[in-house]
Amino acid sequence: MRLDLIPSTEAAPADATPSLVRRLIPNPPVSRRTLVKGLVVSAIAATVVPFEWFLSRRAANAGPTSEWTASNCSDGYPGGYGEGYNNWWSDGRAVCFGGWRMGSYPCSGGFHFEGWRGYDDEGYTSSRVTTCSGRNAWRWTAYSTLYRCSDANTFVRWNDGDSYTGLTIAMCRV
Structure with missing residues (x-):
């Protein structure tokens, strides 16, 4: 596998064709890449925040x-x-x-x-x-x-x- 063939998260590949969503919604309010980034950040936060809550409550019980x-x-x-x-x-x-x-x-x-x-x-x-x-x-x-x-x-x-x-x-x- 060549790493230079992996598409960038910032820009579309030169030979990219518009997706079905782009054809149905010509000017969407947010790009697909931005939406995927938001979902990834949300998934990471949803995974990490409960650990932080658990650890902070555990530390509070040591008065x-x-x-x-x-x-x-x-x-x-x-x-x-x-x-x-x-x-x-x-x-x-x-x-x-x-x-x-x-x-x-x-x-x-x-x-x-x-x-x-x-x-x-x-x-x-x-x-x-x-x-x-x-x-x-x-x-x-x-x-x-x-x-x-x-x-x-x-x-x-x-x-x-x-x-x-x-x-x-x-x-x-x-």
């Missing part, structure tokens, strides 16, 4: 899980701080501090979940962050119960298209 065992992060925050209120979808008392939302809903394995979850008209994508002198979670005693409070940056998208990104806190019983 920190170390915890601060002193109550109220007192070394990281001298004097501690006051408790907030549970404002996720599950019931609960005032436990933990900080964050746009906090409560027991995002608990998974004793820490804030990572990855995607959905509830009602909201979808959440969370990624754990480090706080309290490089740790992700801290112990908190409230109402004679020991909790682990764990942080994550959470992206929320509602069904109407609105979205918000903020710090969320998981309040998990220990």
Whole structure:
């Protein structure tokens, strides 16, 4: 096989005859070569993008899980701080501090979940962050119960298209 006999993707061969499509549509909006290039690029993207999604979701599940065992992060925050209120979808008392939302809903394995979850008209994508002198979670005693409070940056998208990104806190019983 001679490589110089393979037709160019940029220009038609000198002895090329018009195709049936060219005879039926004398001035098509796009050339056949451009259409084939577009299909090839689309096929490559359709093959590669799911791998990228899979690998990025897999990497997101490797967040920190170390915890601060002193109550109220007192070394990281001298004097501690006051408790907030549970404002996720599950019931609960005032436990933990900080964050746009906090409560027991995002608990998974004793820490804030990572990855995607959905509830009602909201979808959440969370990624754990480090706080309290490089740790992700801290112990908190409230109402004679020991909790682990764990942080994550959470992206929320509602069904109407609105979205918000903020710090969320998981309040998990220990």
